[in-house]
Amino acid sequence: MKKVRYGIIGIGNMGRSHAVELLDQVNGAELAAVCDSSPDALAWAKDRLPDNVQQFDQPEVLFKSGLIDAVIIATPHYDHPPLAIQAFDAGLHVLIEKPAGVYTKAVREMNARAAASDRVFGIMYNQRTNPLYQKLKELIASGELGEIRRTNWIITNWYRSQSYYNSGGWRATWAGEGGGVLLNQDPHQLDLWQWTTGLMPKRVRAFCHFGKYRDIEVEDDVTAYVEYENGATGLFVTTTGEAPGTNRFEVTGDRGKIVIEDDKLVFWRLRVPEPEFNASYNGGFGAPECWKCEVPVPAGHGEQHLGILKNFTNAILHGEQLIAPGEEGIKGLTLSNAMHLSAWEDDWADLPLDEDRFHELLQSKIATSKYKKKTDESRTLDVTGTH
Amino acid sequence: MKKVRYGIIGIGNMGRSHAVELLDQVNGAELAAVCDSSPDALAWAKDRLPDNVQQFDQPEVLFKSGLIDAVIIATPHYDHPPLAIQAFDAGLHVLIEKPAGVYTKAVREMNARAAASDRVFGIMYNQRTNPLYQKLKELIASGELGEIRRTNWIITNWYRSQSYYNSGGWRATWAGEGGGVLLNQDPHQLDLWQWTTGLMPKRVRAFCHFGKYRDIEVEDDVTAYVEYENGATGLFVTTTGEAPGTNRFEVTGDRGKIVIEDDKLVFWRLRVPEPEFNASYNGGFGAPECWKCEVPVPAGHGEQHLGILKNFTNAILHGEQLIAPGEEGIKGLTLSNAMHLSAWEDDWADLPLDEDRFHELLQSKIATSKYKKKTDESRTLDVTGTH
Numbered sequence: 001m002k003k004v005r006y007g008i009i010g011i012g013n014m015g016r017s018h019a020v021e022l023l024d025q026v027n028g029a030e031l032a033a034v035c036d037s038s039p040d041a042l043a044w045a046k047d048r049l050p051d052n053v054q055q056f057d058q059p060e061v062l063f064k065s066g067l068i069d070a071v072i073i074a075t076p077h078y079d080h081p082p083l084a085i086q087a088f089d090a091g092l093h094v095l096i097e098k099p100a101g102v103y104t105k106a107v108r109e110m111n112a113r114a115a116a117s118d119r120v121f122g123i124m125y126n127q128r129t130n131p132l133y134q135k136l137k138e139l140i141a142s143g144e145l146g147e148i149r150r151t152n153w154i155i156t157n158w159y160r161s162q163s164y165y166n167s168g169g170w171r172a173t174w175a176g177e178g179g180g181v182l183l184n185q186d187p188h189q190l191d192l193w194q195w196t197t198g199l200m201p202k203r204v205r206a207f208c209h210f211g212k213y214r215d216i217e218v219e220d221d222v223t224a225y226v227e228y229e230n231g232a233t234g235l236f237v238t239t240t241g242e243a244p245g246t247n248r249f250e251v252t253g254d255r256g257k258i259v260i261e262d263d264k265l266v267f268w269r270l271r272v273p274e275p276e277f278n279a280s281y282n283g284g285f286g287a288p289e290c291w292k293c294e295v296p297v298p299a300g301h302g303e304q305h306l307g308i309l310k311n312f313t314n315a316i317l318h319g320e321q322l323i324a325p326g327e328e329g330i331k332g333l334t335l336s337n338a339m340h341l342s343a344w345e346d347d348w349a350d351l352p353l354d355e356d357r358f359h360e361l362l363q364s365k366i367a368t369s370k371y372k373k374k375t376d377e378s379r380t381l382d383v384t385g386t387h
Numbered sequence: 388m389k390k391v392r393y394g395i396i397g398i399g400n401m402g403r404s405h406a407v408e409l410l411d412q413v414n415g416a417e418l419a420a421v422c423d424s425s426p427d428a429l430a431w432a433k434d435r436l437p438d439n440v441q442q443f444d445q446p447e448v449l450f451k452s453g454l455i456d457a458v459i460i461a462t463p464h465y466d467h468p469p470l471a472i473q474a475f476d477a478g479l480h481v482l483i484e485k486p487a488g489v490y491t492k493a494v495r496e497m498n499a500r501a502a503a504s505d506r507v508f509g510i511m512y513n514q515r516t517n518p519l520y521q522k523l524k525e526l527i528a529s530g531e532l533g534e535i536r537r538t539n540w541i542i543t544n545w546y547r548s549q550s551y552y553n554s555g556g557w558r559a560t561w562a563g564e565g566g567g568v569l570l571n572q573d574p575h576q577l578d579l580w581q582w583t584t585g586l587m588p589k590r591v592r593a594f595c596h597f598g599k600y601r602d603i604e605v606e607d608d609v610t611a612y613v614e615y616e617n618g619a620t621g622l623f624v625t626t627t628g629e630a631p632g633t634n635r636f637e638v639t640g641d642r643g644k645i646v647i648e649d650d651k652l653v654f655w656r657l658r659v660p661e662p663e664f665n666a667s668y669n670g671g672f673g674a675p676e677c678w679k680c681e682v683p684v685p686a687g688h689g690e691q692h693l694g695i696l697k698n699f700t701n702a703i704l705h706g707e708q709l710i711a712p713g714e715e716g717i718k719g720l721t722l723s724n725a726m727h728l729s730a731w732e733d734d735w736a737d738l739p740l741d742e743d744r745f746h747e748l749l750q751s752k753i754a755t756s757k758y759k760k761k762t763d764e765s766r767t768l769d770v771t772g773t774h
Contacts, residue, residue: 152541154539154637162665163669207592212618242639245644257629274630281549281550284548284551
């Protein structure tokens, strides 16, 4: 194969952005087809994309067309696993948008089908290309921070107005998205939280507020507390209702702390690990000597979506290692499923998650939803700089 | 009265500091007597204080001596309420060290006795003299921040080594202190949390870890989540086991956010309140215009203990308004009692607190304690700059 021929399913906000990038910014990639059930979306494609990009309105027809080698699935979240499964069955490589799905039961099936295929499976965790988080992961993995004790992320700068929610009927509904800020805005941070630290919690206690700031039925404000196997704790605090909000990720280890905030990484490094200091110190008050270290991190936010598109293409063509393997999408989704379950049951959610219980409760939310939203149906928003 | 004649009960770490300050730094104050059951403490007093400062080893004898007008109670926490009650009964003005006590039942009795007297009652909340927190309180009270939505305090820089805990047998035991970081280190922040915001939660869900980092039986790591009547939420995260730790207090309102960290206050001010923006905005993505405002705050940490001693003296002599009325000590203690209760019962603790239940569980912790500490018994530590 010299070029990967791509199809994109879902020409909404993100699909359009990927389509444009694939046109001429990714070596070895060729945009061959797009697919959307909306005539408006296809009209956009006709207007904006070259004539040789074929148009489809049914995914299964695209899958069997023989026109593509790989598919990008940028549909609403629920459709990611079933469409990915169909695509694997058709022998295609698959890159899914985040989140991997809405409930882990379905994502687990998708992962099994991917594992049974010999195709490349990726997920659009574009924030993994951000040098700040890459550096954090590397510092932790190499032991610079020692054993982790605390992982607190305040990510409250996902401001969304009512106008945003009104831009699509599927947005912020149980039936349409299966959640709010946790499913739509936070998947990147939920992934980075576990990817950088290498830790998944053993249990979660979350407090979700549903439609607190906006006329929506899903959560728009969450505080979640987690406990890890090694005794460490963590927090994840998020909302779409605050401005200007905060994006501050603090990871503490027994060798100091690292804070990522305002696009900067600062490492407060203890000269000797805390347990060592504690074992030998006999002065009463007093603390380990600490150095504020300026750790070099490349400027900018990395290649983001384009970086993932290039990497996924190179993985297919040259076996390059994936930055974001699709199978890992279940981790962040497990975190948000656990937060929802904990909040709904007003109790701890243990991991491994009771996936059947989660799915059952989600279905009952959908079934009993009385929510009718006033929308500007299927309005497409400019996503430049937002994801 | 021209001068307030002071007695100090408890010449340990804090008592000694107050004694030295009262000698010549507080106009209108005179150190008349000290009282301690420890011969070592009285030996210190004989060595360090002028000969005219009388010594007592029994509080009740001091109270009835006629030598003093006011008493500072700087004993271990449990003794604050019973000693204060005796002092009010003896017609004395009373200034207690923090915390007000260990359980709110006792503090409520103390407050009732204070209210029934015509004496001045203060508490050593010296952090209320810090211009940063005074400014925060003023900004919130004057409406600059609008309605409060979130109050998150990460106060994890209370590092204490095992050596510190070994310096006194009463330290960090249920019988001796009635708690750990919440009772000894955090009372200032627990007070400022409610004092600056003017808010007490309606319920608390806390996660306490006992003896996690040190060989002690009480909590040395806490994450507490709270909900307020108006829908706002808050977090209080604290430990003595981390270095360098963090002291970051973020308060969000519908007009922006204020962060106090690194001895600086920064106000991110929305040009129009968020609800107003949201009501009129129709652009999909987009957020209210926000200004980073540099608000002038006097440098330094204020007069601290000396400021409280001066203010309390002036309250007695000239009716000056108290910075920290003693009756308000119950608020911070209610917060820590609620955190303990929530953690012990692994459930929500509603406010008003079930004080009987808390007291009952505390007593059972004391009764069933099997903890024996290796200590350097009654070693007195230099507290300069630590409180």
